[in-house]
Amino acid sequence: MHLNLSPDKRYYSIGELAKAFNVNASLLRFWDKEFEILKPRKNAKGNRMFTPEDVKNLQLIFHLVKERGFTLEGAKIHLKEGQKKTLDKFEIINKLEGIKTQLLNIKSEL
Template identity: 75%
Template sequence: MQIELPEKRYYSIGEVANAFDVNTSLIRFWEKEFDILKPKKNAKGNRKFTPEDIKNLKFIFHLVKERGFTLEGAKIHLKEEKKKPLETFEIISKLKNVKAQLLKIKEQL
C-alpha cells in the first residue's frame, strides 16, 4: 500500500485517516488496541502522529486489512516479533515501490 503524506514532523488524525482511506474512528480504535501506537496530544487533546507512528500504522494496516489478521492475531504477531517484522515490512514496501516505478517506466518505453 502506498501512503502519500508530505514530509512533516507531526500529522493530524484527519491527514492520517485520509492517507489510509479509513475513518478517524478506526485510527482512534487502533490507538486504544495497540500499545505500539502512542501519538502525542496537544493541550486540546488533538492527536499528533509522528513519522514513527505512521510506520507502525502502516504495519498494523498491512496485518489487519491486507493479510486478514484478527486484532488479537495482529497483537500477538507484534509482540512475538518486536522490531524484526517492522524492518522487514519496510524493506518489502520499498521494494514494491521500486517495482511499481520500474513497471511505470517500462510502460512509457
C-alpha cells in the same frame, strides 16, 4: 502500502492519516487505544498528532489486520513476539513496492 504523505512533516493529523489509509478516523482512534506501539501526542485541543514512527506502526497494523487478515489479538501477539522481524520484512516489502511503482512509471514513459 505506499502512502501519499509528505515525508518531511514531523506530525500528521488523524484526518490526514485517515485519508491516506482510506479508513475512518474512528478506526485509527480505536487502534490507538488497542495497540501499545502507537503513541501519538495530543495538541492543546486534544487532537492526536502522529509522528513518522507512528505512521510506520500504523502501516504495520494495517498490513497485519486489513491485508493479512489478522484479528486484533493476533496482531498484538504478532507484534509483541516478532516486532523487529515483522518490521524488517514489512520495510523490505514497502521498499520493493516503491521500486515497482518507479519501474512502472519508467515503463510507461518508454
